[in-house]
Amino acid sequence: MNLKGRNFLTLKDFTPEEITYMIDLAAELKAKKKAGELHEYYKGKNIALIFEKTSTRTRCAFEVAAHDLGMGSTYLDPTGSQIGKKESIADTARVLGRMYEGIEYRGFGQDIVEELAKYAGVPVWNGLTNEYHPTQMLADMLTIREHFGDLKGRRLVYMGDARYNMGNSLMIACSKLGMHFVACTTKKYFPNQELVDLCRTYAEASGGSVTLTEDVQTGTKDADVIYTDVWVSMGEPDEVWEERIKDLTPYKVTADVMKNAGEKAIFLHCLPAFHDLKTKIGKEMGERFNLTDMEVTDEVFESAQSHVFDEAENRMHTIKAVMVATLGEPENK
Ligand code: CP
Ligand code: NVA
Numbered sequence: 001m002n003l004k005g006r007n008f009l010t011l012k013d014f015t016p017e018e019i020t021y022m023i024d025l026a027a028e029l030k031a032k033k034k035a036g037e038l039h040e041y042y043k044g045k046n047i048a049l050i051f052e053k054t055s056t057r058t059r060c061a062f063e064v065a066a067h068d069l070g071m072g073s074t075y076l077d078p079t080g081s082q083i084g085k086k087e088s089i090a091d092t093a094r095v096l097g098r099m100y101e102g103i104e105y106r107g108f109g110q111d112i113v114e115e116l117a118k119y120a121g122v123p124v125w126n127g128l129t130n131e132y133h134p135t136q137m138l139a140d141m142l143t144i145r146e147h148f149g150d151l152k153g154r155r156l157v158y159m160g161d162a163r164y165n166m167g168n169s170l171m172i173a174c175s176k177l178g179m180h181f182v183a184c185t186t187k188k189y190f191p192n193q194e195l196v197d198l199c200r201t202y203a204e205a206s207g208g209s210v211t212l213t214e215d216v217q218t219g220t221k222d223a224d225v226i227y228t229d230v231w232v233s234m235g236e237p238d239e240v241w242e243e244r245i246k247d248l249t250p251y252k253v254t255a256d257v258m259k260n261a262g263e264k265a266i267f268l269h270c271l272p273a274f275h276d277l278k279t280k281i282g283k284e285m286g287e288r289f290n291l292t293d294m295e296v297t298d299e300v301f302e303s304a305q306s307h308v309f310d311e312a313e314n315r316m317h318t319i320k321a322v323m324v325a326t327l328g329e330p331e332n333k
Contacts, residue, residue: 003326011169011173026320048073106128125319125323131164132168137173151179158182168191183212189247230274254300271308
């Protein structure tokens with residue numbers, strides 16, 4: 001498999017074999033890291049990390065992975081560059097492409113990361129847009145595979161706003177990899193029909209399926225993975241909180257949901273999570289709407305069925321794999 005020179009913008013652009021190759025590569029790099037084996041394949045190279053939205057996991061994963069691979073990295077924060085304000089994306093891409101071997105971009109529209117990729121001349125990696133979060137997908141799939149030993153035929157249920165980056169991306173990843181994807185939420189938050197139709201063609205080829213349901217009981221029954229995400233994403237206006245809480249509370253991941261899914265089910269969340277409302281925003285929203293939790297209860301989040309920190313760790317190993325795959329695997333690893 002050779003993905004050298006490719007961009008990593010959405011999993012729609014990759015075949016199931018290419019996705020599996022990146023997951024395998026991540027597992028291999030994880031084993032190397034755990035064994036303390038150095039893998040500084042790209043000494044003397046550098047990457048740029050553009051973040052127009054904030055981050056803990058994605059930024060740290062890229063920085064640690066770059067360091068492990070022997071590369072330098074430059075972090076451009078949401079205010080610290082000219083991007084999109086004083087300088088166009090096309091010009092920024094051409095400038096950074098002359099200095100760096102790869103560019104990560106986190107921001108708003110998918111069109112921006114695509115524009116960046118069009119002009120950069122070096123691989124561009126999507127670190128989250130409104131529409132997709134593809135690096136998160138590889139981490140999630142690695143985590144599920146590590147736990148169950150396989151992916152094909154596994155049933156993943158996504159509860160919450162399924163029209164946004166996480167719902168879209170999970171539907172793509174699952175349908176490409178022969179898994180059964182279920183969006184369990186109100187109709188208003190079902191993924192876009194065009195994307196559902198596309199994913200159904202992937203599922204047909206892979207042996208997976210895509211189901212949209214409003215019914216929590218049947219939707220979560222016998223799930224292997226129960227997945228949720230924040231109800232209000234980065235960049236969305238404050239005004240949507242009230243409506244989201246009202247609409248999505250019936251789709252909160254509770255102990256009853258996990259029980260209905262069954263003992264073998266695991267809980268995943270891309271994080272950050274509003275489970276105990278101990279954060280600044282969590283406290284504010286908790287007081288404003290008289291809540292003790294949001295998309296997941298603290299009980300589920302802290303339970304043995306929750307694998308959210310394995311998942312967070314896997315962000316680093318999988319992001320490293322994306323960089324190795326697209327920068328080109330060295331001949332003698
Ligand atoms: N899951 C995820 O992308 O986390 P960050 O926003 O902290 O990068
Ligand atoms: N849907 C969330 C994902 C965070 C990793 C957001 O876009 O804020």
